Amino acid sequence: MPSALEYFEEIAKIPRPSGHEEKIRKYLKSFAAKHSLECIEDAAGNIIIRRGFPSITLQGHMDMVPESSAPFDFLSCGISTCIKDGWVCADGTTLGADNGAGVALMLSALTNLPDTPLECLFTVDEEAGMTGVEVLSSAVLKGKTLINLDHENGNSLLIGCAGGVNTEAVFPKIRTVPNEQWYTLYISGLASGHSGIEIGCGRANAVKLATEFLTRIKAEQVSAFSAGTKCNVIPKEAAVTFSAEGDAASCFAEYCAEVKSLYAGTDPEICMTLIAAEIPAVAYTADFVQALSECRNGVVEEDSRGVITSSNLAAVVDEPEGFRIITLQRSAKNVSRDALSAEIAFVFREAGAEVFSHSSFSGWLLAEDSPLVLRAAELYEQLFGRKPDIETTHGGVECGMIQEKYPEIQIISLGPTIEACHTVQERMSVQSLEETERFLFALIAELQE
Structure with missing residues (x-):
């Protein structure tokens, strides 16, 4: 029977960026039909x-x-995947182990536990x-216990996550007569990362670097401003x-030296370039930059356990009618999530933007001494001879929203070790995936009893 690794390699070949899951959905329905399983699409x-x-x-x-180092x-x-020194890697793109590994583990369980x-x-x-x-x-849902498979540390059990909310603003483009002196600032090479997992690492944010320089000078x-990609990726x-x-070039040299010194440990490949630009046909006021x-x-x-509350200034999208801030x-x-969103919304509204919030999701927390956690931890130790860490994450997983809909269900999360999620350096440990598969099968058997 195919293993989780084999299923993952198969799934990786299927295009499935967020919002475009048609092909993987077709694959799953075909899998269900092949194995004579009930299949529901909502x-x-x-x-x-x-x-x-x-x-x-x-x-x-x-x-x-979907992140890539070149057009893709x-x-x-x-x-395109390969295995290097015990890690599954991609070639210049995100790997999609988040959460292709979870999908693969589910298919393996359905296949190998007939x-x-x-x-x-x-x-x-x-x-x-x-x-x-x-x-x-x-x-x-019919289950009384839910095992989420979107965790990214094979040495731990996840029992809680942060909630989140998207706050967006659109600053209208206010046309003005172009000045005489123009520049283009390019920023690249930042380490980036998952805005929940790596937000506490002190990494540089491209939107912040750009706006801080524009404010300084x-x-x-x-005439144009674009930065970042997704709400959950550090730009x-x-x-x-x-x-x-004034002399933007001399100010830039000083600012660039400051930035490179400040982020030498977290973003060693940072690259900032300032070049002269032609006078554009259309120019807009830069009042929103201060916001x-x-x-x-x-x-x-x-x-002491980590980040509690954070914000990611994720993207500036240059649209025909305005600059959209994500x-x-x-x-x-x-309460802290909502207060921070309201604070940011206030700053944007005061600067003249139309602001709206969406996609709010709640956190989730399972008690460390709950029977589910204790049974899972004991089983893990029996299998691998070591105790699992018990963790919560500042990243968002779907457990919180599921818990809201199913308050009686017991939820725990596990998964293989995955590094550098949401970046082109993303990789997954083969050994950890195999251990997670073994642990999952044993946990299912344990909880069935």
């Missing part, structure tokens, strides 16, 4: 595959974050807003064309 495109009358539900998401058609092309009643929930659009689980029916006009690149009075400079970014609150606030406390 209005959002979530897939539930079920055998018998299950007490256990496995869950993960179909989509992946994620809608048409699968991911006599076990199981329910598997494959959700859509987790990476772009959790819209799939947001509209999941509160009456469709008192930029008066812009690694920015490009802005602007005008400013971006003032916008909270990075860690807002933390304790941010994502996270917190283990819903």
